[in-house]
Amino acid sequence: xxxxDPRLLRTVPAVRAPIAALTAVGVxxxxxxxxxxxxxxxxxxxxxxxxxxxxxxxxxxxxxAARALLAAGSDIVSAWAGAAVSTRLRSALLRAWGRxxxxxxPDPDTAVTLATSGATAVEPYAARYLPTLLTAALVPGLxxxxxxxxxxxxxxxxxxxxxxxxxxxVLIGKATQTSTxxxxxxxxxxxxxxxxxxxxxxxxxxxxRAGHQVGVVKEVSERHRSATMATxxxxxxxxxxxxxxxxxxxxxxxxVVGLRLSWGTMSLGAGLVAILLxxxxxxxxxxxxxxxxxxxxxxxxxxxxxxxLEAPNAACEGALSGAPVRSTPNAALVEVEGVEYRYAxxxxxxxxxxxxxxxxxxxxxxxxSGVGKSTLLELLAGLRxxxxxxxxxxxxxxxxxxxFIPAGTVRAAVTLGAPxxxxxxxxxxxxxxxGMTSTRDEAVWEALRRxxxxxxxxxxxxxLDAPLGDDGFGLSAGQRQRxxxxxASLCTEPLVLLDEPTAHLDGDAAEQAHALIxxxxxxxxxxxxxxxxxxxxxxxxxxxxxxxxxxxxxxxAEVRR
Ligand SMILES: Nc1ncnc2c1ncn2[C@@H]1O[C@H](COP(=O)(O)OP(=O)(O)OP(=O)(O)O)[C@@H](O)[C@H]1O
Numbered sequence: 031x032x033x034x035d036p037r038l039l040r041t042v043p044a045v046r047a048p049i050a051a052l053t054a055v056g057v058x059x060x061x062x063x064x065x066x067x068x069x070x071x072x073x074x075x076x077x078x079x080x081x082x083x084x085x086x087x088x089x090x091x092x093x094x095a096a097r098a099l100l101a102a103g104s105d106i107v108s109a110w111a112g113a114a115v116s117t118r119l120r121s122a123l124l125r126a127w128g129r130x131x132x133x134x135x136p137d138p139d140t141a142v143t144l145a146t147s148g149a150t151a152v153e154p155y156a157a158r159y160l161p162t163l164l165t166a167a168l169v170p171g172l173x174x175x176x177x178x179x180x181x182x183x184x185x186x187x188x189x190x191x192x193x194x195x196x197x198x199x200v201l202i203g204k205a206t207q208t209s210t211x212x213x214x215x216x217x218x219x220x221x222x223x224x225x226x227x228x229x230x231x232x233x234x235x236x237x238x239r240a241g242h243q244v245g246v247v248k249e250v251s252e253r254h255r256s257a258t259m260a261t262x263x264x265x266x267x268x269x270x271x272x273x274x275x276x277x278x279x280x281x282x283x284x285x286v287v288g289l290r291l292s293w294g295t296m297s298l299g300a301g302l303v304a305i306l307l308x309x310x311x312x313x314x315x316x317x318x319x320x321x322x323x324x325x326x327x328x329x330x331x332x333x334x335x336x337x338x339l340e341a342p343n344a345a346c347e348g349a350l351s352g353a354p355v356r357s358t359p360n361a362a363l364v365e366v367e368g369v370e371y372r373y374a375x376x377x378x379x380x381x382x383x384x385x386x387x388x389x390x391x392x393x394x395x396x397x398x399s400g401v402g403k404s405t406l407l408e409l410l411a412g413l414r415x416x417x418x419x420x421x422x423x424x425x426x427x428x429x430x431x432x433x434f435i436p437a438g439t440v441r442a443a444v445t446l447g448a449p450x451x452x453x454x455x456x457x458x459x460x461x462x463x464x465g466m467t468s469t470r471d472e473a474v475w476e477a478l479r480r481x482x483x484x485x486x487x488x489x490x491x492x493x494l495d496a497p498l499g500d501d502g503f504g505l506s507a508g509q510r511q512r513x514x515x516x517x518a519s520l521c522t523e524p525l526v527l528l529d530e531p532t533a534h535l536d537g538d539a540a541e542q543a544h545a546l547i548x549x550x551x552x553x554x555x556x557x558x559x560x561x562x563x564x565x566x567x568x569x570x571x572x573x574x575x576x577x578x579x580x581x582x583x584x585x586x587a588e589v590r591r
Contacts, residue, residue: 035329037336038156042118048111049160055104056165056314057172059097063310064176066093071302078298112157119335120149126339136338142225143218144338148331155328159321166314173311177304181296184283184304188311191279195272195315199322202268206261206322213257214330220250261327269320276312283308364388364410364525364555369419371405379417380405381575391570392551395559401575403559404431407527410557426525431533433514435502440487441494443502443513444474448520477516480549482542483509508534515543519550526550528558532565544568 039046073086123145127135135141170192177185227234227243234240287304290296366386372379380402395403408414409421411428427447435443471494478484486509490496502510511534518526531547532540540562548568550556558565566572 035332035336038115038160038332041336041339042115042122044118045111045115045156048107048114049156049164051107052104052111052157052161053164053168055100055107056161057168059100059104060165060169060172060310060314062093062097062100063169064172064307066090066097067303067306067310069093070306071299074302075299108157108161112153115156116149116153119152119332119339120145122339123149123335137222140218140222140334143221144331144335147217147221148335151328151331152335153328154321155325155332159318159325159328162314162317162321166318169314170311173307177307177311180307181287181300181304183290184287184308187283187286188279188308191275191282192311192315194275194279195312198271198275199268199315199318202264202271206264206268210261210327210330213254213261214327216250216254216257220247220254223247223250269316272316272320276309276316279312280305280309363422363424364557365420365422366406366409367420367422369409369416369421371402371409371414372417381409384419386573388555388557389571390551390553390555392548392568393555393557393571393573394566394569395557395573395575396561396566397575398577401577403575404529406575407529407557407559410525411527424525425523426527427518427521427523428527429511429514429518429529429531431529433510433517435498435505435510435513437498437500437503439492439495439497440490440513441471441474443498444477444516445470445520446517448473448517473520474516477519480519480542480546481512481516482539483512483516506534508536508539511535512539512543515546519546524554526554526556528556528560530559530561532560532562540564 039049069086069089073083073090075081076083076086127141136144174185174188174192177188224247227247231240234243284305287296287301291298291301364387366384366388369381369384370379371381384406395406397403405414407428409416410423411426412421412423413428436446474494475484478487487493487496498504502513505513511531515528515531518528528547532543535543541564544562544565547556547558547565551570558569560566
């Protein structure tokens with residue numbers, strides 16, 4: 031954990047302006063403090079000597095007002111800067127992960143922690159700690175230089191005692207680093223575990239094991255609590271230690287000034303300025319110590335976030351250096367050349383030495399469970415990178431076994447991923463006229479009609495605007511599949527990949543869906559993994575995968591009808 035990580039300014043250039051503005055505010059406020067010390071001592075001297083107090087009092091009031099205005103302005107700028115930094119880091123992370131193939135993306139626990147609490151934790155680091163650090167590099171110099179002019183012995187005392195503060199701050203910082211890292215690991219475990227529990231809740235409830243998770247979450251939370259308390263203990267102790275050191279140093283200056291005043295070797299004005307100014311030399315460094323503790327979590331999070339933001343570059347370099355990966359032709363050509371795929375280096379390959387050339391039309395992929403059919407679709411979609419060989423494919427639209435349905439309206443679920451505007455389609459055959467308000471809605475109704483869902487949606491309150499819960503809550507498995515197929519019919523990608531698209535459909539619904547798939551295959555390359563003989567009968571090409579030697583899969587047959 032470095033006190034200052036210049037990668038933040040490099041990777042998120044947008045933060046430079048707010049940090050510079052906050053630093054300028056800090057330095058200006060330091061300069062005003064020096065001026066206030068002079069005005070205050072002039073006022074006291076005037077009172078003691080019975081001189082007119084109007085001018086110094088006016089100056090003092092003006093300086094106090096300016097400092098109050100600056101403090102308010104700095105709060106506003108720092109709140110804005112903090113929010114801007116975390117928002118930009120979050121979107122940079124999501125963009126970077128979106129560009130990566132699935133197997134290079136971080137695991138969901140890490141991703142959730144970094145993009146939520148991680149990015150938020152950087153706020154105090156960027157908005158408070160960094161400006162304070164830069165202010166602390168400038169303001170003590172200003173205070174010491176002024177002291178040297180007004181009263182050089184006081185300046186010497188400050189110069190000799192000031193370095194003790196950073197030395198102690200570094201020693202305490204080392205202890206904080208370990209405890210902060212421990213707290214961060216505990217937080218990642220807590221959120222990861224919580225995510226797993228939420229995901230598996232239906233299964234846990236089904237097996238009567240949900241109650242047990244309460245104890246597990248409690249135990250992980252307890253670990254997080256004790257790690258947080260350890261960090262807070264160090265933070266409070268270190269602040270107290272730095273305060274004590276600074277107070278002793280200021281007391282030394284005050285005692286020496288007092289003695290010299292009593293001996294008559296120093297004027298009252300110079301003595302007052304020395305006593306008022308010397309705390310200003312220590313104050314910014316003490317504040318750095320305090321801010322460091324509130325920003326320590328952010329510094330660790332920032333380190334992890336920047337490592338993730340820099341990783342995609344490394345991945346791109348790997349691709350350019352000749353590793354076999356997917357290439358994207360302009361034509362709708364789909365080729366798989368000598369492909370091997372392993373989920374992890376230590377695991378046996380799932381696919382091995384697979385070579386395919388897929389022509390326009392419907393290709394049906396069959397094979398026993400676990401043979402690697404879904405893996406093949408993910409390779410064709412570019413979500414996975416082959417460990418050996420090449421995949422050449424145009425942009426693809428993938429319908430997975432359990433399609434994702436966003437929370438929102440039926441319209442949003444059907445048009446997810448559809449181009450804007452939706453390409454015009456022939457709706458003359460559509461009997462559905464209710465609720466048609468625009469060309470986009472007409473296309474949505476037509477897509478729903480093709481999968482036999484138009485009647486169901488029209489009967490819903492709000493029809494296309496009917497709300498759907500999280501991940502399509504409220505839809506049956508078959509309706510979810512039909513919405514995904516309707517979505518596929520609106521997409522324009524030249525390659526359509528369907529993983530068991532009609533597994534949950536029977537009778538008429540399956541027949542309608544098969545007809546739609548065959549229709550899609552008239553214009554594009556459609557690859558469907560299925561166990562249904564009805565869909566196989568419609569296929570132009572058939573690819574059968576079989577495990578041959580051990581766990582690896584080889585292509586057993588490619589039959590052209
Ligand atoms: N994330 C993963 N990590 C490790 N192994 C995996 C992972 N996902 C799948 N596998 C393994 O890869 C093999 C192929 O899985 P895949 O889902 O491609 O099979 P499939 O032919 O589509 O099966 P099904 O017909 O049951 O859907 C299986 O043995 C599976 O256990």
